[in-house]
Amino acid sequence: MTLDTQFTDQKFKLVGSRPDRPDGVDKVTGRARYGADASAPGQLVGAILRSPHAHAKIKKIDTSKAEKLKGVKAVITSADLPDLTNGNRGNYDILENCMARGRALYDGHAVAAVAAIDAETARRALSLISVDYKVLPHVTDVDAAMRSNAPIVQPHVRTAGGEPSDKPTNIAQISTFGHGDVEAGFAKADKIVEKSYKTEQTHQGYIEPHACLATVGPDGQGELWVTTQGHYTFRNLCASLLGMDIAKLKVTSSEIGGGFGGKTHVWMEPLALALSRKANRPVKLVMSREDVFRASGPTSSTSMDIKIGCTNDGRITAATATLRYQDGAFPGIWGMLGAMTAFACYDLENVQSVGYDVLVNRPKVAAYRAPSAPMAAFGVESTIDLLAAELNMDAVEFRLLNAAKEGTKASYGPTYGPIGIGPTLEAVKNHPHMHAPLGKNQGRGMACGFWFNFGGQTCTDLNIGVDGTVNMTVGTVDVGGARASLSLIAAEELGIPYEHVKCNIGDTASLGHNDTTEGSRGTFSSGMATIFAARNAIEELKSRAAKTWDIDPEEVDWVDGEAVAKGVEHSNLGPLSLAQIAKASPNTGGPIAGHSETVADGAGVSFASHICDVEVDPETGSTRVVRYTVVQDAGKAIHPDYVEGQFQGGAAQGIGWALNEEYIYGEDGRLQNPGFLDYRIPVCSDLPFIDTEILEIPNPNHPYGIRGVGETSIVPPLAAIANAVSNAAGVRMDHIPMSPPRIRKAIKAEAAMHQEVSAG
């Protein structure tokens, strides 16, 4: 069956090899065009005025002086963005986040924007806009925001999933998952460990800031060149917010310099379109790094309580988690995701996890690679290590004893099919890294992680040129080497060399809707659509060969890139290659193409286990990661280089998150470190070579067995590194990031406690 999504254990000739990526030369020579690399005749420079207050009523905005400044072509406020959301609260929140509507909800919230002939004029115009604020009380800490006397961020919000109440609250949602009887389970436990943890807010840290070039004409037609993970989603949202027809807004995705979830949301793109519409000129808007930190979407800061009980022989009897995640100033589902993922690695009879989504005066939280899972895993995997230590049991053995398997009822509800947590743990147990000696002040830790993955709407076109080369257009933005993987798949199906396929990312006018590249879906879903489009083209190729031979298409097979006439009666007909059929195509019916429009469901969940060695300087608290190994199930690695790259990238980001990265807010509710000097992400010299081991446990719901690989690799690092640092420093670390001051403080506190005990 051409469109059967079931895994078939097909034998591959090209899939699994490591050819050069087609976008490689462009990227290393500077020829690749990113968000800020586009220009248009007569383009203006956009700039945004942002709130200096964490929470304030906007009493009045006077833009008259800015409008009179020579060279200013448009000034907009929320008055230029009427509410067209028709009761859709989610879209209203997006509109309000793009431009404050009567209240500034966080430091950096946009309040006005200008378009001018150059950057200097735009900056001067911003300085001429007068905003009369009434500063309101603010709250930036998740625990403080849950108190009954906390300043209210969004007065309309009532708690979903809680006791019905008409009282405004910052708790937007309470989500409970689990099964069994946790109290009865804890009653059966011989050992119980209960501990609280905190993690600070981090940014995805993509190197390319948000950037776009917007053009809207008086005829209502527009174009947007933008760095994004989902240009179709951007098109739909921008058109909806601005009252445009979807068909009249063409969005082209640039090359992308990292996204990791942060480019799945619109931040300033609707403002660029609104400025262009008002000025009737193209407007280029590029965020500064400070803007990116203050006004795009970082991940949640959290606080959590984890309790796990087990018998003396190591079987977990009950587990609970209370997870408090801040959403920024707009309701999200980040606490819910923490609650769904917290215990997903384990086979638990009695489990309950409760996620709180809490509003604070910080930027709207966005997805960050397996959103919310790393923080929950930090709490759970740290507690698992503590429990194993209480039992004097090896931490890997303890996890293996309790690992989820096929038939396990997941903590978030459904029963698992074939999954890979057990095999990743077995691979860790047997990995030479686990048995290598450690040096002075060094410690080793490991941890597991889970992520859902998903597919979604996908559309692919595949056009065969008369020379037999193939031009393929996909609609999922290539964030990690997908063009190479998809070209391999097309070449595999068609039976032609990899070099004969050119894969492009189409704009929104050239393909049907494609969901955003998120949820590790790029290679899973466009891979599936590519297989179907290629098989669709093969049917046409067979039909053309049949015409050439004047036989029935049913009498033609496709074997290794050639049409072959079946049966002894056609033994005089030599095979026709794809190139030969393509060359003859003008006279056999015209262009040959294959298409696929599909919904790729059944992505299959993903698991990883990581090992980490660190060295902690007990005097300074400084930590160096000396060795790191990632083991993860990829289902099938189409291009192993880019699977390894995803594994390594997740680990690298996790190392930064675990050890250094942190949003620091002052008492005034303003962000103190909006730049890479004070918000330190890891650079190459901070990292060891990150070793990888790819497991291939086929996804039964994909013809090639593919699972998404982009996100799971960031789930275990916080916990693996925390376990390693705790073992090296001799004190349990319960607050991420484990920055040098925090480690020093913990070592000193531990030493003081020991001294007290000895003295007493």
Next chain:
Amino acid sequence: MLEVQLSGTLRDAANGAASINIEAATIRELLRKVVEQYPRMAEKLEAGIAVSIDGNIFRDNWGEAIPAQAEIFLLPRIPGG
């Protein structure tokens, strides 16, 4: 008759029920009947919902057939990064 398990805040829309019984052969029929029985579920559907059939999570393919006796969970639709 399918026993449809509800997760998280979806229970709010079903008057607090942890599970509901519905006769349905496809996801589309299931969701239509869920909204018929519990009109507040329409809002959840609008916000995004996923259906787990025997452990496989479907978000968009509403034509998917549901086998008799299948394990069914309604889950919130999940975003990714």
